[in-house]
Amino acid sequence: MAKHYKILTLNAISKQGLERLPADSYSTGNDIAEPDAILVRSAKMHDMTIPASVKAIARAGAGTNNVPVAKMSERGVPVFNAPGANANAVKELVFAGMLMGARNLIPALKFAEGLTGTDAEISKAVEAGKKNYAGIELPNRTLGIIGLGAIGSLVADAAIKLGMNVLGYDPEITVEAAWRLPSTVRKAQSVDDVVKNSDFITLHVPLIDATRNLINAERLALMKKTTVLLNFAREGIVDDKAVVEAINAGNLRAYVCDFPANALKGCAGVVTLPHLGASTMEAEDNCAIMVAEQVRDYLENGNVLNAVNFPNVAMPRESEHRLAIANANVPNMVGQISTAVADAGLNIHNMVNKSKGEIAYTLVDLDSAMPQAVIDKIAAIKGVLMVRAI
Numbered sequence: 012m013a014k015h016y017k018i019l020t021l022n023a024i025s026k027q028g029l030e031r032l033p034a035d036s037y038s039t040g041n042d043i044a045e046p047d048a049i050l051v052r053s054a055k056m057h058d059m060t061i062p063a064s065v066k067a068i069a070r071a072g073a074g075t076n077n078v079p080v081a082k083m084s085e086r087g088v089p090v091f092n093a094p095g096a097n098a099n100a101v102k103e104l105v106f107a108g109m110l111m112g113a114r115n116l117i118p119a120l121k122f123a124e125g126l127t128g129t130d131a132e133i134s135k136a137v138e139a140g141k142k143n144y145a146g147i148e149l150p151n152r153t154l155g156i157i158g159l160g161a162i163g164s165l166v167a168d169a170a171i172k173l174g175m176n177v178l179g180y181d182p183e184i185t186v187e188a189a190w191r192l193p194s195t196v197r198k199a200q201s202v203d204d205v206v207k208n209s210d211f212i213t214l215h216v217p218l219i220d221a222t223r224n225l226i227n228a229e230r231l232a233l234m235k236k237t238t239v240l241l242n243f244a245r246e247g248i249v250d251d252k253a254v255v256e257a258i259n260a261g262n263l264r265a266y267v268c269d270f271p272a273n274a275l276k277g278c279a280g281v282v283t284l285p286h287l288g289a290s291t292m293e294a295e296d297n298c299a300i301m302v303a304e305q306v307r308d309y310l311e312n313g314n315v316l317n318a319v320n321f322p323n324v325a326m327p328r329e330s331e332h333r334l335a336i337a338n339a340n341v342p343n344m345v346g347q348i349s350t351a352v353a354d355a356g357l358n359i360h361n362m363v364n365k366s367k368g369e370i371a372y373t374l375v376d377l378d379s380a381m382p383q384a385v386i387d388k389i390a391a392i393k394g395v396l397m398v399r400a401i
Contacts, residue, residue: 016310017064019046021054024071028299032307048306050299053077066399067309069302072097072289074217074245075319084370087337087397089318091305095161096297097289101243102165104288105213108267109154112211112239114146117282147210147237150174155209157202157225158216158244159184164191166213171195180205181216207233211241218245228253231263239265243288246270255281313374313401322367330360330376333401334386339394340371347392348373355385370396 018032018039028050029039039050045064049056052070055077061068069091070078080090111117122140126133154170156163159181167177171193179192180199199205202225206212212234216222226240226249234240240263242249249266251274257263258280266275271283289298301317308314313335314325321337338344345364352359352375361376381400390398 014311016047017043017045018306019043019049020051021049021056022052022071024050024052024303025296025299027296028071028301028303031300031303037307047310050302050306051078052298066397067091067306069093069306071295071298071302076218076245080320084320085396087370087395089309089315089321089337091302091309091316091318093298093301094317096301097291097294098161098165100291100294101162101215101288102169104269104284105162105166105241105243106169108241108243108282108284109149109211109213109239111282112241112265112267113149115144118279119144149211151176152210153178153208155180155199155205155212156196157181157205157212157214159192159196160188160215161191163213163215164188166215167196168193175211178205178209203230203233206230206238209238210235211239213241214244214248216244216248218247222248224248224250226250226254228256231257234263236262237264239267242266242268242270246272251275254278311401313399315372320367321370321372322365324363324365324372324374326361326363326374326376328376330378332377332380334373334375334377334381334389335397335399335401336373336375336389336395337397338371338373338392339396340366340369341394344371344392344394345373348375348389351385351389351392352377352381355382355388357381357385 013036016037018037020039020041032039045062047064048067049065050069050071052072057079065088067089068078068083071093073092073094075090075092078090083090126136151174153176156167156177156179159179167179170177177196178199179196180202231253251272254266255274255278258278265280267282269284269286269288271285275281275283305316312328313333315321316323336348358378359375360378364373386398386400389395
């Protein structure tokens with residue numbers, strides 16, 4: 012009998028995504044008991060009691076700050092995300108922000124909304140006042156991009172097509188991301204190199220200890236006085252107080268971000284948007300589809316793609332009998348697993364093992380079903396976090 016999986020949704024998940032989980036083998040909802048997996052968008056899970064039945068968590072978005080990733084790693088539970096699924100939505104908002112800053116659109120809008128009098132008087136006021144909102148154009152300006160992942164590479168490509176020069180920096184760039192980059196992107200040697208030599212600076216890095224207050228008073232002092240700074244990545248990457256001080260001192264043209272905060276209120280050169288980066292129907296659909304497909308493949312086949320705490324592991328099914336094992340990344344784990352299988356008189360048809368940081372993950376295809384006693388024996392090996400027969 013085919014297994015039936017239960018999926019708990021902590022937020023409204025796009026219908027297009029949930030449709031990737033066929034109703035004959037999946038139940039989904041916000042009141043599911045003992046779920047096999049959890050789909051989440053923005054719900055904060057750190058104080059949540061996560062049932063022992065949960066085998067996977069998937070966040071329909073890129074960041075996983077709202078998920079207790081470390082605790083899930085200790086349980087051998089992969090945490091999936093959807094890198095790149097909302098990249099185009101964020102890219103478009105970055106350019107909207109660039110134009111807001113370059114053309115003084117928000118103060119100009121407020122000026123126009125405040126005009127009173129007859130049409131003739133308004134027209135006269137427009138002609139007298141528009142000089143206060145003169146801006147700059149994008150071609151031949153330099154855009155500095157810090158973080159060249161899925162979003163950063165799309166921003167780079169679009170900027171080049173608009174005639175801009177692009178200076179990029181990402182010490183953690185992957186081979187896949189490097190292939191996506193246009194060849195005309197110039198490589199910066201450091202964050203300081205970017206901030207000193209750019210007319211526009213856009214940030215596309217995760218919020219971790221190393222990136223908290225990445226843009227601080229010291230780096231703001233290195234920027235041109237005409238620089239437009241954009242943050243559509245994460246709150247906390249930019250020191251808000253330092254930005255306001257730089258703008259008020261005339262040392263920064265504008266700051267456009269997706270993260271309103273009290274420290275930014277009332278500063279004429281700041282534009283804040285209500286976290287709109289991924290708020291498009293297309294992005295929500297793309298994220299939900301991606302994570303639903305990843306969770307389904309993991310539950311049904313044990314394959315892992317785009318888990319922030321597990322290595323990518325995919326192995327074609329060559330047997331009806333598969334074992335998935337997550338363990339601490341320490342020596343001799345594969346040997347102990349193989350010995351347990353051999354001692355039970357079972358034949359390994361195919362096997363793959365990969366690691367990521369402190370976690371290792373193994374898929375084993377067997378020629379026959381594995382008895383529960385052998386599964387229990389493997390689970391008892393020191394360092395094994397999870398064993399699952401699929």
